Amino acid sequence: MGDPSTVTMRIWRGDTNGGGFEDHDVEVSSGEVVLDVLHRIQATQAPDLAVRWNCKAGRCGSCSAEVNGVPRLTCMTRMSILDPAEPITVAPMRTFPIIKDLVTDVSYNYEMSKRVPPFRPKPKPPDGHRMFQEDIERVQEFRKCIECFLCQNVCHVIRDHEENKPHFAGPRMFIRYAELEMHPLDSGDRRDLLQEEMGLGLCNITKCCSEVCPEDIHITDNAIIPLKERVVDRKYDPIVWLGKAIKGRRSGRAE
Amino acid sequence: MNTKTAENRDGLAASVRPRFQTLRRDRWWRAPLVTVVVLVGFIVYGTWVAFANEHYFTDPYLSPFYSPCLASNCAHVTLPVIGDWWTLSPALLILPFPLGFRLTCYYYRKAYYRGFWLSPPACAVTEPHRRYTGETRFPLILQNIHRYFFYLAIPFPIILFVDGIRAFSFPDGFGMGLGTLILLVNAGLLGAYTLSCHSCRHLCGGHVDVFSRSPVRSRLWLFVSRLNVRHGEIAWVSLFGVALTDVYVRLVSTGVISDPRFF
């Protein structure tokens, strides 16, 4: 084990009444991740420091925060990649309302998840479903999602524009729509819903969701853009469009 | 130990957030800055070339800015579909198509929304706008017609490839110069850019849900998907390719350099 060294952790502490950054000097051993250090602060300096976490192995997606301004899983962020010379800032995800310290109210995501029309399987043949590996690989990528909500957090559509939340599903949910739309057994069609109520058009494909994804899911390239293209199939074929225009409908969001 | 700085992470309405607020320590502003510098450079150069209307052809090389050459006032007519009433630069007849293709390209959109619109300038950096409607309204809703620009853009790499083939045919007979190679490489890069396009990927097989029932589309989709991963890089390289090809033809045409012949 390498020699423990001391770093300064600058952690946001507070609740709905407000708060600010607090410095904690703490020992760090080699191989440790940010979450280890947060736990050490809990055990030795601040027992009520609120941190959400579960598996500590990058598989449950609970411990999301912003480390030196970058949205990350604290359990997968090794201390060795951070510059110990300066205080290391750990802040809660900014897109969601604060509960306390590093814990935010992520219920927006669960609400949006409830609005996803569920899987609607095609009728089952007598000898059971048959699917082949090539049919499911594309969707399996999306199923890697651990719902850490870092993509939702980093997306400027809601990060910087709170007012968009009611009509924007967010990258996490777009993956979910994509997995349903591309599911070999699903018979639903969610394209109108996506464009009209879920704010697919609000996404300007600036790809921050893909950049922060700890599971390395190509959210923009493999889910959002293909969904946009599927919507184009349905809504923006210029010939269909022209017909609609003649009937007096204006372009833009349909509601 | 408790040095609190006043900042509430909650309830800060977007309108009152400071511009470019971020806790990031890295040089996040570098990527958008580079995008702006390069794209502005290209636009300035491209505009000048488009209006210059000279030095775009030197036998057997034709600048990609002027190919296909459709007006009869061309120095080297590809297909004379426009009569002599057109007196402006023939480049203006064709450039809107590749321009529209690149303007609505999913990759360039990312680049210029970040670089020019600062929406957002970088991840986890506050954008300066009060309102945001994305691509839901006019004019940005028109981005959805990207695939039609894709259709219109398909002939270009083919024509440029033909130009490359023609560039083996020198006034003194069959041969090959550095220009020939440059033209072919340029056509290849543009072909790769066009093929790797997200719309192309969708049209080839992205719309299919059960690949095992469409083996051909499945293969095509896999091929385009592999290219598509590099779409961003290809977008930049092919942009430089077009500009440098024009520079080369221009320099040869004005006699600043002479074209080295391989054979």
Place this chain on the structure above:
Amino acid sequence: MAEHETHEFDVIVIGAGGAGLRAAIEAQAQGARTAIICKSLLGKAHTVMAEGGVAAALGTVYSEDNWEVHFRDTMRGGKMLNNWRMARIHAQEAPERVLELEDWGALFDRTEEGRILQRDFGGHRYARLAHVGDRTGLEMIRILQQKAVAMDIDVFMETTIVRLLKDGDRIAGAFGYRRESGKFVEFKSPAVVLATGGVGKAYKVTSNSWEYTGDGHALGLWAGADLIDMEFVQFHPTGMVWPPSVMGILVTEGVRGDGGILRNGSDERFMFGYIPEMFRAETADDEEEADRWYTDRKGARRPPDLLPRDEVARAIVAEIKEGRGTPHGGVYLDIASRRDPEYITRRLPGMYHQFKELADVDITKEPMEVGPTCHYMMGGLKVDAETAAATVDGLFAAGEVAGGMHGANRLGGNSLSDLLVFGCRAGRGAADYARAVDVRPEASANQTEEVAREALEPFERTDGENPYLLQQRLQDKMQALVGIIRVEDELKKGLDALGELKQRAGRVTAEGNRLYNPGWHLALDLRSLLATSEAIALAALERKESRGAQTREDFPQTDPELGKINIVLRMKNGEPYVDRSPLEPLPQDLRSVVERSL
């Protein structure tokens, strides 16, 4: 304490892992008004950590496989201590439960014929684990979670239950607090399903998360239910050992199923020296045969690296103890030299990522260093095989918190199938029970008042014990004294230490206020952690033999007489009491199934 939030349901399910979700889905489908209560956010439960797969005799890879073979493997793996009724139901119903997931949208890896692909795992005669790469648990929990949401089941996230409420001898509901606000909440319900998982956080080296504090075991015990088989704590043979901060994180058995082998520090494949009599006939004698098995199942026998988990864990401990370990005190798990990188990253993407990110090890190029890690609790509430009913009216249990299904040792992959099969049955059992109740039970107000008062006591102490340090001490003691290898006088020392910790836990303090306060939460969790740890130590002391996961240095042999009983723990006058209960004998037809050699 009159003021708190109150909710009424027909069935409440405590825990939102696979078992809890499956139970809630079934209860709701049966028409019961159902709620799920979980300590974390929905979809974060420990089921996401399950990697290798779900065991079900689908017969898609080997048509010879059927429920009888699965039953046989399960009983042999459990050293015949399993509740055979549960093992039979499990083997029979697992395929149906897995296929049902597919109807709900699950996408398991496929065979060439378009069926569900199955992978090899320790103790399973045939390739039997339906899987999705190495993230099977994640797929399952998502599918179940989305199904539950689509069925509009009420979910109370980040809510901890601290006590079950009773009306006389019947269950009347549950009482707890919302972690977010610290406010108390009461659930009135005639039927309660416990699906709280295990107690891995009692140990220092564990693959389990903070949630695993034995809540369900303790809640059941305090409510008067019987616990059985508490001595059987499974140590998974392969957890990460380096760097220290990741010690214990699971390395899936799938690594071995897909060709990985164990080597000691001197590069020997030591497992050949540890083949027990029971498995000798079906295990390869030498390396050549073992390697051939991956491609030739008929002509070769399986490698000893794929023996049941208890055997492999013990072998690793022995190697390390005798000084043949690796520099960081583990053994090598090597797949790099045996499979090509493309295969490894496709089959084991999670493992590749985990080692790369956390340990700077490229598993396609170098071997992993692994050692045993506390993984699973075989013991739990004694339940009825058909209905999952515990020994208290209105109480049901499914998944890890229920005992009996796995006997003395669980086979890999059997937990995911267990939680589907018995989650479903518990949901149905609870809904049926709730429907049959004519007078709804009513808990007396003083019950909730007492619990609430106790729960707030840590705030009143200004100078008490630090809950984090108490938990660390508990983990150290359990690891050292009630760990993999056990001996009487250490177990007694362990019980003494637990007694002392119980005293100190009575003086535990919480700083700050009730708003999302992890120190306070831990202070409350300590009580169930201690109660469950004590049950483990008492049961381990009582079982004077070595069997399955229980290894007694002072009683190294298996005692046939002890193979006929379960050790039972129940509360008597406020103290845990150790009892024995006879196992129901295995009927002759099933005995011949188990004894069949394949």
